[in-house]
Amino acid sequence: MGYPNVRALKVMKNENYEVFYFSTRANSYKIKQMKRKPKGCIYFYNTEKFESVMMEGNFKVEENRNFEISDIYKIDYDDPFDFAVIKFFPKIILAIILLSKVWVNT
Numbered sequence: 001m002g003y004p005n006v007r008a009l010k011v012m013k014n015e016n017y018e019v020f021y022f023s024t025r026a027n028s029y030k031i032k033q034m035k036r037k038p039k040g041c042i043y044f045y046n047t048e049k050f051e052s053v054m055m056e057g058n059f060k061v062e063e064n065r066n067f068e069i070s071d072i073y074k075i076d077y078d079d080p081f082d083f084a085v086i087k088f089f090p091k092i093i094l095a096i097i098l099l100s101k102v103w104v105n106t
Helices: 029-036
Strands: 013-015 019-025 039-046 051-063 083-097 100-105
Touching (some): 019 029, 029 083
Antiparallel strands (some): 039 051
């Protein structure tokens, strides 16, 4: 407790690197943590090119009915799994390409 937790999540979609969307169970521990402390990082790595991108920013949790997650997942509103959407808003982006660091402030 007190240390950040790392999780693997699949990106549902993104909006020009300004907003990233993830989804998980609404009652999961990670949702509780993100509501309590919305700051965090996301990380992408290309194993073939040895390139990576790390983004620092803020999470916002929304219930599925507010965001219409059914349009992304093609499920109906009566889905029994109770999904929530996690929006991530990057503030700082660090890309490592060809072993060179590139910082971008959004």
